[in-house]
Amino acid sequence: MRNFAALTALTLICAGCAAVPSGQPSAGVGVPGTASDMTDTRGLEGVLGSNEATLIRLFGKPRLDVVEPVGRKLQFIGAPCILDAYLYPDRQGREVVTHVDARRRDGAAVDRAACVAALQAK
Template sequence: MKLKTAPLLLLPLLGACVAKTEIAPATPPRVQLPAPRVYSVVGLENVIGRTAKVIEAQFGRPDLDVREGSARKLQFSGPACVLDAYLYPPRGGGDPIVTHVDARLPDGRDFDRASCVAALGRTTQHR
């Protein structure tokens, strides 16, 4: 009986002789993020940082006025383009001011923001 169990007692010793191989964790592939889009504010000086009253005086009554919490979006449209002006309260408090604008053609394609501001300003002057 002892001869039959002897090989079983040697199994733990055999396991200690086996070399351990460590598998390095797979390194995830590097993801190349696109560079952030930088917007120029040239030509937007009369809009960025202005209150709703100021831009309404410049472009007339907005075609759309959406409020969500303390944020506000005013949309102005003309034959050349559609301008969305996004207003948020300044950090120190006070009336919301335009912090960002988007512009597009009437069919939805992107359009230069400064050109849209200029076109809408000209349209308003001729009313």
């Protein structure tokens, strides 16, 4: 059962890393994501590996809290972007952020680190 949970988590993480077509950049938020942007974690150090309490301190109350069988998604929204933080159990069983996605309200991908910075500045 543990291997199934790990495989499911890995599958969800990999699905979230798919390349997104480029669009027009959003003012103040950065350039839309590309495959290389999705693997770049610069600017995400304060988010990746953090728990729910840290995310709430950084961004406020989440707009959505989606509990899945293996993990959880917290969504934070602001004027410049929407940030989805995916939490999965670490080796000690604590839910921590393993992946984040960022997009504009129209669905176009934006730089994840720029979105994190913009949501913290609000």
